[in-house]
Amino acid sequence: MSQLSVTEAAMRSFSQANDPRLGQVMALLVKHLHAFVAESQLSKEEWLRGLEFLTQSAAITDADRNEFSLLSDILGISSMVDVVSQPDGGTSSSVLGPFHNHDSQLRPNGVDLSGDQPGQKTWLHGRVMNVQGQPIAHAEIDFWQNADNGLYPAQDPLQDPQNLRCKIHCDADGNFNLLTLRPHPYTVPTDGPVGALLAASRRNIWRPAHFHVIVSAPGYVGLVTELFPADSAYIDNDTVFGVREGLIVPLLPSQNAEVAARYGIATPFFEMNFDFHLVPQA
Amino acid sequence: MSQLSVTEAAMRSFSQANDPRLGQVMALLVKHLHAFVAESQLSKEEWLRGLEFLTQSAAITDADRNEFSLLSDILGISSMVDVVSQPDGGTSSSVLGPFHNHDSQLRPNGVDLSGDQPGQKTWLHGRVMNVQGQPIAHAEIDFWQNADNGLYPAQDPLQDPQNLRCKIHCDADGNFNLLTLRPHPYTVPTDGPVGALLAASRRNIWRPAHFHVIVSAPGYVGLVTELFPADSAYIDNDTVFGVREGLIVPLLPSQNAEVAARYGIATPFFEMNFDFHLVPQA
Numbered sequence: 001m002s003q004l005s006v007t008e009a010a011m012r013s014f015s016q017a018n019d020p021r022l023g024q025v026m027a028l029l030v031k032h033l034h035a036f037v038a039e040s041q042l043s044k045e046e047w048l049r050g051l052e053f054l055t056q057s058a059a060i061t062d063a064d065r066n067e068f069s070l071l072s073d074i075l076g077i078s079s080m081v082d083v084v085s086q087p088d089g090g091t092s093s094s095v096l097g098p099f100h101n102h103d104s105q106l107r108p109n110g111v112d113l114s115g116d117q118p119g120q121k122t123w124l125h126g127r128v129m130n131v132q133g134q135p136i137a138h139a140e141i142d143f144w145q146n147a148d149n150g151l152y153p154a155q156d157p158l159q160d161p162q163n164l165r166c167k168i169h170c171d172a173d174g175n176f177n178l179l180t181l182r183p184h185p186y187t188v189p190t191d192g193p194v195g196a197l198l199a200a201s202r203r204n205i206w207r208p209a210h211f212h213v214i215v216s217a218p219g220y221v222g223l224v225t226e227l228f229p230a231d232s233a234y235i236d237n238d239t240v241f242g243v244r245e246g247l248i249v250p251l252l253p254s255q256n257a258e259v260a261a262r263y264g265i266a267t268p269f270f271e272m273n274f275d276f277h278l279v280p281q282a
Numbered sequence: 283m284s285q286l287s288v289t290e291a292a293m294r295s296f297s298q299a300n301d302p303r304l305g306q307v308m309a310l311l312v313k314h315l316h317a318f319v320a321e322s323q324l325s326k327e328e329w330l331r332g333l334e335f336l337t338q339s340a341a342i343t344d345a346d347r348n349e350f351s352l353l354s355d356i357l358g359i360s361s362m363v364d365v366v367s368q369p370d371g372g373t374s375s376s377v378l379g380p381f382h383n384h385d386s387q388l389r390p391n392g393v394d395l396s397g398d399q400p401g402q403k404t405w406l407h408g409r410v411m412n413v414q415g416q417p418i419a420h421a422e423i424d425f426w427q428n429a430d431n432g433l434y435p436a437q438d439p440l441q442d443p444q445n446l447r448c449k450i451h452c453d454a455d456g457n458f459n460l461l462t463l464r465p466h467p468y469t470v471p472t473d474g475p476v477g478a479l480l481a482a483s484r485r486n487i488w489r490p491a492h493f494h495v496i497v498s499a500p501g502y503v504g505l506v507t508e509l510f511p512a513d514s515a516y517i518d519n520d521t522v523f524g525v526r527e528g529l530i531v532p533l534l535p536s537q538n539a540e541v542a543a544r545y546g547i548a549t550p551f552f553e554m555n556f557d558f559h560l561v562p563q564a
Contacts (some may be wrong), residue, residue, distance in 0.1 A: 010358030017483040032318035054350040058340030068336040076292030202298040
């Protein structure tokens with residue numbers, strides 16, 4: 001068979017799938033992977049090295065560590081999936097990442113998540129609105145970030161599993177606020193084959209600092225996103241390509257005495273203000 | 283970032299690789315995988331199902347079983363790599379498959395591999411030549427196939443590990459011959475996630491019958507190929523897309539009394555005649 005006929009036969013082999021969408025997705029995967037082999041003129045030795053890479057990734061993957069998810073992230077595939085599924089209008093979405101935890105506890109709007117742990121106090125506040133700028137009452141914010149040592153609870157046995165994460169409900173005017181800490185850049189895991197690939201490629205291994213947020217409200221498309229302090233290192237060089245222009249937000253010193261008094265903290269503390277805009281469900 | 287800028291950033295991230303070829307291959311992989319996501323408008327749920335598929339493939343992969351190699355085969359990627367690396371002229375190559383064994387023993391030209399095991403006696407013979415049709419003296423043939431039960435020794439503890447495999451050296455005129463058995467169609471392994479994908483896609487799981495052959499000689503490009511009896515089931519529907527037009531060969535009854543007497547077998551036996559043409563090294 002010629003190159004074209006191998007590709008056509010492999011695409012056609014999925015034409016009888018029980019689920020037509022499965023057949024469509026697989027045929028397109030075949031089409032584009034074959035185009036990759038043709039354009040790169042991939043040699044058998046290179047194919048074998050690729051296979052060995054996947055085999056090494058398999059060996060390091062378990063319930064707590066998924067090298068394939070990381071590979072998807074550092075190839076920008078996770079971000080690409082995010083971008084193509086972004087509805088028109090509304091706040092940009094971004095990647096979910098591996099550290100989301102479904103059992104975060106509901107805390108009062110205004111909660112202090114920072115307590116007495118080390119870090120720079122940061123007051124995060126804003127509103128949840130529709131694309132016309134009208135408030136959405138009682139929208140839910142699901143929030144998580146890393147601690148002052150750069151680690152998430154799942155990476156750090158010394159942290160409480162609920163540290164620096166919560167759900168809160170906005171008030172009737174869509175307002176939310178909470179006290180937390182300035183987040184920190186961190187590296188993706190580099191002890192596996194993906195780390196070796198990043199090293200061989202002389203690639204940056206860091207993500208810029210970010211807050212993770214999922215915003216949801218009945219009747220609206222759920223928003224999975226991240227907020228990036230504008231002055232973070234690596235803001236222009238995120239190793240998983242999650243930064244979107246509209247998600248880069250100033251994180252500035254504040255002298256707001258009323259907020260300082262409410263939390264019993266010193267001024268200046270840091271402040272980030274961000275309004276989310278949700279798209280109605282179709 | 284837009285779709286284009288995510289793709290450009292991810293491609294550019296490989297531009298500083300230590301090995302420029304690594305950077306080139308990775309950038310092209312990014313380009314084509316992103317194009318797949320864009321054209322299929324892959325949803326997050328579908329991406330998660332794909333990730334789960336790879337995770338399940340990882341769980342079933344070990345030293346004796348590689349689900350990623352099988353996935354490459356049934357997507358036609360292995361065949362595509364084979365086709366793009368095929369040098370001009372000469373006999374078509376085909377896929378190596380998972381059952382090649384580097385320690386096959388050197389046997390005399392004309393060897394009887396069939397012995398007294400069940401199966402249809404088949405005399406395979408031909409010549410090894412260059413692309414001008416001149417014989418290549420003493421070229422090496424590395425040969426393997428499955429037994430009458432459809433299994434290779436690696437799949438069947440009742441077979442000798444060396445059953446129906448050998449290396450032989452052609453004579454000074456490039457002639458080779460051996461007595462073996464008619465090979466049989468067989469299915470790819472279907473007990474893993476690839477098997478589930480083939481079932482959901484209502485795809486054929488069989489390969490047509492074939493002999494595996496590697497032909498090598500100093501100064502020539504080594505040839506990894508397969509010979510397919512023309513009357514085999516699934517000849518038009520190989521689940522790994524390995525069939526090439528020039529490798530479909532008649533396997534016909536023979537009344538050759540001299541050959542029958544040499545091996546002490548009855549007529550008619552089966553006969554396949556095939557000449558290999560090797561391409562000189564660059």
